[in-house]
Structure formats: structure tokens, C-alpha cells
Amino acid sequence: MNRTRVDVDAMSAERIGLTWLRAAVTPLGAFGRRHDESIAPYGPGDEDRARAEIAEVVALAERMDADGVLRVRAALRAVPEPTPIVARARAGDALTDVDFYELGRFVDALDALARAWDAAEHDDAVATRRPPVLEGLRAVLAPGRDGATFYLADAFAPGLSAAREALSAAEAEYEARRETIAARVRDAIGIDPVGDEFVVLRDVYDGPLPDDVLVVRETPTYRAASIRIVAPARDAALTALAEEEEAARRALAERVVREADAVIAATRALGALDRLLARVAFKQRWDGCVPSFASDRIAFADATFAPLAEALAAHGRRYTPLSLDLHGVAVLTGPNMGGKSAALSTVGFLSACVALGVPPPAREASLPLVETIMWIGGEGPEDRTRLLSSYAAEVVRARDTLAAASPCALVLVDEFARTTGPREGRALLVAFVEALRARGAFALVATHFDGVAEAASAPHLRIAGLRGALPRAIAPGDFEAALDAINAAMDYRVVEARDANAASDALAIARLLGLDDALVERARSLHDLE
């Protein structure tokens, strides 16, 4: 199936970590970024290509050392851009010596890249990915290169040497004639004309000026004069050399054109390598697997929602990997702070990973390629600019989601209708789940409403929740200790729910987070009466 893109709006991209993921796997060099932009995300029908890319990423990540990958990527970033020069040469434009210098830099950068590749520890199985070197272009430029420099050397054209010798002789003759005139000025006037122009004060000397000295300005107190030398031999030598040099550049440009295909192929190879190594670095950082593609389920084991894991690590906290098995539409309930939203994000994140050819960070994963990923819950920036209330924004997104929902869509619903009355909100959510099921979409629907899954005849999953009672006493304001306590007590596993109750452990968590004890006890007594 030919596709051009996977639809993910800005809010959904943010919530499922797609924005973070794109940044994490952006190639470092210009070729890689260009290559990356030319490749559409994988969608339904692209399973073989997606699997092949991810499998290559995983294989390389296991066969190359991480430091070596970093060094190769740094070398990729330093490769200069030869494409515009080659394009101008192909179009017949004259190239400059700076262009030839830049092409030389490109050749050198490829060499450095190949050395970095060779220095990285890897086995022979990845040798086919070795960056190209351009021996042909190197040979073309070699006569003008001394280290990293470039000069339009005599060897580039048979007439260059003679033309330069002629100009050099003419310049020497010119300098000698100029010095002869300057000596006459010194002798006659007593001043030393360092440059071609000089001033003679009339009270110092008011007599005739030497031959070949022209007066360019006269005033009552001085004459401004200039040494003028007519040097047709030098002018002719300059013209002859200019013609020889232009001819040499044209010939050199024609030889560059003959190497153009190799240069373009090299830039494409570099682009592909840069994209590949960005993904390899991701895999080495976050681990990941080669997924199997299934059209009827989204299932993964020990998956990591990397953006959250990174944020937790920055605070010295550990992420708990997540496992889930989703067939069609399921309702997810569980305690506050139990990871319902993280579970939704993880489903979206892993789907985004495979769409971008990135190994999903999980021990194993089986999932489809989708055309659309949509998040409903809360407001996005665009909703605020439309002056919609939270509820109205959700309803508008639900309307648009249903219009696009299909078996190729993934819908992630985070507490839809929580900001309206609970009876009507629950009813609306049940009807929405039924509508999603009717359209055959994949959906995970997190909610605190009771009985939604049963009412909509959908599978009911829940976060396992608190293993036991939370400690009652945490020092007031010690938020970190409260989080530690919740983390220690919470079982983040997603399990099949055995009853319709959507218990949220809200009161225990509120107490732990420092809400007044008496207030919480009053709430508990009210709750128990119901």
C-alpha cells in the first residue's frame, strides 16, 4: 500500500512522545536530515520494509560499540556539502578554486568517516555499511592538493607553468622599473615613495618631477604625484594567465562532472547511514526489539516509554517497564498515579517507533502499522486558541476521531468526559467505546468511571494497583518521600480486571500526598455510606 504519511496531530504527538522520538532519532548531518525527510513513516502495507530497517538497526546496534557509533556520527556531522557544487558543474557553470577546495574537504571528510567506521568495533557482517570513499575524485583533485589546501597547480594544464613564469618575469620587470623611478624620486626630491602615490611639498621641492611621475593634484602648498608605469608586457601576461587558468578550471570541472554520480551516490549513502546510526544509537540507549507485525493485536512485554523514563532518570527515579495485550478496544481502569496515562502513551509510543523504523523499546512486541494515532483527553494548544472548554475540546476531538476511526487507527482515550457530570459522562463514554468497536479501531480507553467495559461489552484491563496499605505518615511537604512510598507500594502491571469496579485508591493517595487527615476520614465515611 502506497502511503505518504501517518496522521498524528500536535497534541497526540506530544502525549505519545512522538515529538521527543523525532528529536531523539534526528540524524546529525545535513545529508541524513535530508534523507530522513524524504522517507515517509511506515504504514499499513509497509511491514516488510519496516521490519527490514528495524532488523538492520538491531543487528548493527549489537555489532558496533556505542562509542564507535558516536564517533562515526560526529564524523558524519562534519562532512561538508558537495551537492550544489556538483550541480553547478553539471549545468556547465564555471567552478571556482574554493569549489575545488570544498570538494577536497568532502573527500577528506569521507576518509575520516571511513577511518572512524573502521575504528569502531564491529564484525564483518556490517561491513557492507562502510561509508564510501571517493578515490576517483581524490585522484582528480590530487595535483592541486597539499594536505587540506587547494591550488590550481601547474599540473592541471600544460600552459599554466609557462604563463606563470611569464607573469612572474613581467612582474619582476615592473617592480624593477618602479624601483628605478622611486630611486629618481628619492634622489631628486628627497622623499621615499613607498606606494605608487606620494605628495611633494612645494617648500621642500618645487622643481620638475622625474620622468614617469604624473601630477594628479596641485595646490598652492603641495603637488600630489603618482608613479605611472605603462607595462603592456605585464598586462599581456596577466591576460594570458587568466585565460590559461580559466581553461584549466573548465577542464577540471569536466573531470568533476565525470565523478558526479559517485559524489551523489556517496551523499545518499551518507544520508542513509546517518539515519541508520541515529536509530542504532537509540537502540543502544533504550534497547528494543524487532517486532512482529499483527493486524489484530497490540501486545508488548517490558516496554519503556522512553520520554518518561528519561524524565524519571533525571530525578534519580526508575521507570517500571510495562506489558500489555490489546485486542481491538479495551477499557483501562486503576488507581490514581498507577500509570494509566503512561500505559496509553506507551502504546502510542511503540506504534510511533515502528512507524519511524525504530526498534520499539520492549523485550518483545507485536503490533500493526497504523495510519492514524489519535489522543483524546485534556486540551491541546490548538484547543485553547479555539477558546473551547476542556469538555468541548474533548467532544470536538471525539467527533473528529470517530470520523477517521478505522481498523488502521489507534485511538488513545484518557479520561474522556471527566469534566462533565459523572452520569452523563459515563453514558457518553460507553457509547463512544461502542462506536470505536463498531469501526474496528484499536483503542485503549482509560477511565475512573465504573462499569464502562461491561456496559460496552469491551475487554476490561486494570492497573494492578496498590499491593497493600500505604504508610499513613509522611513528613508534611516531603513530596519525594510520598512518591517513593507510592512507587514502592504500586504494582504497575496491566492485568485483566475481574469486576466492574474502577477503584482508584484516591483517598489513600490523597492522604499520602498531605491532604488533611480529618478531611480524608470525612470523605471515607461519606464514601462508605454510599
Add this chain to the structure above:
Amino acid sequence: MQRSSTSTSAPEALYELATAAARSVVVVGTAKNAGKTTTFNALRAVAHRRGTPVAVTSIGRDGEPADALDAEPKPRVRLSAGTLVALPSGLIPRSPALVILGSGAQSALGITVFARAVLPTVCEIAGPPTARSMRATIDTLRALGDGPVLIDGAIDRIAALAGGDDAVIVATGAASGATVARVAAVAADTVARLTIPGRDPSREHARVVHVAGALDARDAEELLAGPRDITVVVADPTRIAVRGALFAKLRAGVDLRCERPLNVIACTTSPVGRDATLSPRDLVEAVARATGLPTFDVVADLAA
């Protein structure tokens, strides 16, 4: 006085003074056509005569055949064999070819290219667009060769050199005034601003006022209206935007200093202007008196 052939010429004396003061020398003008490029070319010519390879670049665009604004003819910059140059790729002369040594910052005229002349050539030169890249360009030229680095400068763009060890020569002339006295006064005002001393905690007042950005006329009036026992600090001399009598009052009234001073070593004079032609001797002597700096007319071979 105009020198005899047996004594050191004014260009030679200026070259010796400048290269003894610093490895890199920038020439700035008090006005357009004040003789800046003429001074620059005189220094370059002395180096060529001595067989000393130099490096050259520009702050701003220089060496073009005619002034971009008034179409007046301007001195070209001649590169002797062996001269190092930093200039935008768009200004590299096509012939005779240069050795391309490296590349640097991007400017409107292309990337900055470092090159060496193999045969003599004449060209326009221009420099990189930002203070940071100008500093990097000068440092690269220093690293590429052993000789002096000569910079055709612009007085409003030398902040990059503040705090460095570069020497500054101020070119002035009839382009900035119709009389000798006026030219001398402008030169004195310019030199006074550019030679604001660096900070010296042992000599500062207890109260130090830091002026962020430019110190303009309103700032100056406010400072003069307040207590005088203060030290006023600007980032570098180019941040002082007040001129003439108000600047003189400010300098006399408060302890004016800068974080990054400039090293101004000499003046040069040019007696020829569009509206006036002045006495070369009177001009060089008046400017020397007004600025207190060694002053040279490199074309009339005068020094004072």
C-alpha cells in the same frame, strides 16, 4: 618635516611603531575617505619592501575600485606574493589563482576563505560579519603565518578587537573637516573616546555605574547631573555614543572606564578631501598636538 632619503620614511616609521606594538594592526578612519586604506596599503608596501610576508583582512568591505556610496575612486589592495588574506569567497580573484588554505564564517558575500597569494594580485577585501568571527579570523591569520596581520578596519566595528592585543591606528583627514583645526578636533575627540582606560580597581571610586549597551547623550546628562565621585564603566570604547563637548564634559566630570580597552598607538593624516585641501604639514602637526599620539602622513612622508 618631509624626510630626506637618508632618514627613516614616515611609512617605515609607522610600520616599525605598529609592529613593535602588536602582532595585528587595525587601521580605522574618523570619516569615509580619511585615508584609511591608503595607510593600510602603506604598511603593506613597507612589509613587501622588507620581504616580510603579511596577512591582511578587513572589517567591512574595502579595496573596491570606487566607493559604493559616492563612486569616488578608492585605493585597491595589492597582495604581494606570499601574502595571506582572509576574504569572502565571492571576492577571491580568479587570476592569478590563490592557494586556498581554509574556510571560516559565512557572510553575505560567501564563506570567509583563508588564502595565500602565489603571484601578485589586486583585489577587494572584506571581512566576516560578526565580532566573534572577526576575532576568530584574526586568530586564524596569526596561526597561518609568522608576519604581521594588517586589518583595514571600521571605527564602528572594532568592538571585536577590544580587550585584545591588537594595535589601532586612527586615520583622519580633510574628509572629516574643512579646516586643520576642525580635523584636529575631530581626531582628538575620536582618540579620546577610543582610549578610554580599562578598569583599575585600585583607582576606582566606591560607586561604580555599569552602562549596559551604548552610553548615549541622555545617559551622559544624567551622569553629569549626579554625584561626580563615581566610576562609569562601559563594555568597550565603541559603546560611547556621545561626541564633542558633551563627551569632553563627561570625561572631565566622571571616571570613565571600559571593561575591554583598545590599544590606540598612532594617527595618520590625509590632506585631501572632497571640499577642502589642507596643508599636509600643518595637518600632521595639529593632529599630533591634539591627540598626543605619534602622527604620520604616509603619502607626504611627514611625521610629528
